[in-house]
Amino acid sequence: MNIGDAAKASGISTKMIRHYEGVQLLPPAQRTESGYRQYTENDVRSLQFIRRARDLGFSIDEIRDLLSLWQDRNRPSRQVKALAAVHLETLDKRLQELQAMKSALEHLVHCCQGNDRPDCPILETLAGTGNDASDADASSAQRHRHGHRITGGAA
Amino acid sequence: MNIGDAAKASGISTKMIRHYEGVQLLPPAQRTESGYRQYTENDVRSLQFIRRARDLGFSIDEIRDLLSLWQDRNRPSRQVKALAAVHLETLDKRLQELQAMKSALEHLVHCCQGNDRPDCPILETLAGTGNDASDADASSAQRHRHGHRITGGAA
DNA sequence: CCTTGACCTTCCCACCGTGGGAAACTTCAC
DNA sequence: GTGAAGTTTCCCACGGTGGGAAGGTCAAGG
Numbered sequence A, B: 001m002n003i004g005d006a007a008k009a010s011g012i013s014t015k016m017i018r019h020y021e022g023v024q025l026l027p028p029a030q031r032t033e034s035g036y037r038q039y040t041e042n043d044v045r046s047l048q049f050i051r052r053a054r055d056l057g058f059s060i061d062e063i064r065d066l067l068s069l070w071q072d073r074n075r076p077s078r079q080v081k082a083l084a085a086v087h088l089e090t091l092d093k094r095l096q097e098l099q100a101m102k103s104a105l106e107h108l109v110h111c112c113q114g115n116d117r118p119d120c121p122i123l124e125t126l127a128g129t130g131n132d133a134s135d136a137d138a139s140s141a142q143r144h145r146h147g148h149r150i151t152g153g154a155a
Numbered sequence C: 001c002c003t004t005g006a007c008c009t010t011c012c013c014a015c016c017g018t019g020g021g022a023a024a025c026t027t028c029a030c
Numbered sequence D: 001g002t003g004a005a006g007t008t009t010c011c012c013a014c015g016g017t018g019g020g021a022a023g024g025t026c027a028a029g030g
Helices: A003-010 A014-022 A041-055 A060-071 A077-111 A121-127 B003-010 B014-022 B041-055 B060-071 B077-111 B121-127
Strands: none
Touching: A003 A014, A003 A041, A041 A060, A041 B121, A060 A077, A060 B121, A077 A121, A077 B077, A077 B121, A121 B041, A121 B060, A121 B077, B003 B014, B003 B041, B041 B060, B060 B077, B077 B121
């Protein structure tokens, strides 16, 4: 089975299959004499495993752990559960941040007339000119912001 | 005002202030003779505007648009609202994906005993060995996946 | 046999937003 | 004048994904 077929069968692009091999998420694939990667049904099952884990939002590092637990017949399910629970908390955090953004923006959009006039509560709030107390003027509230902000971006 | 003070006053790191200038989100700052960037109260207001927009999850590109609408006294609030509405939809999409992940994972975690035994519905589901019909075996369902997947990752 | 087209290989580059750090310089207070 | 804290630019990293170039391979059809 060439990489393209494995890609179709697993739902992971050829690009990503090679990438996963590169970051050691997968062991180096077998090669034909000419250098083509060869995959077995078993390899495809690993790929599917990875895809499903990605679909649940697990990071590469977490998937590495999941895979090794999967391979280990003597794993205690406790470990799997713990790993999943940690990820669940992460998801929850993101969800909450996102939900907060949504509510705030929803409120603003709702308040904006959306006509030909220039007055706009959305801009006013962003500018800090709004009468909205929830401004959180940074000077006072230097919150952590140490990590990743939510990926709310678009375009 | 040096960049550090502007950073403190706006809640944006010096790194990011320079970056925003680099990607033309901000006009090039004034400089002292020795090359230090100088900021006015007005500049700080722009920075705060940006920070608040980022806090609502707007992308750099969207903020560029928001800034120019803000500067334009004759903007129709319709335009601002439209921009915000588009972003709102994006947020909503992400929220839904995230929510779906969370529910699915929550279910699995709930089902897993989390003891010393190796049986684990989480792994079984990822492996596709689970009796869970919601498997979505890629071979049949080559969905778009053309863009960014949700940033559910951790670690 | 040779061409053509579909596949494969590696390698580098892009996105988004953010931070880290090096090497050099400036400013200020002591 | 010396040292500390600020600033400058530049390059590199992360996560995960895709794009594309330049080249090799394979099978089918003329």
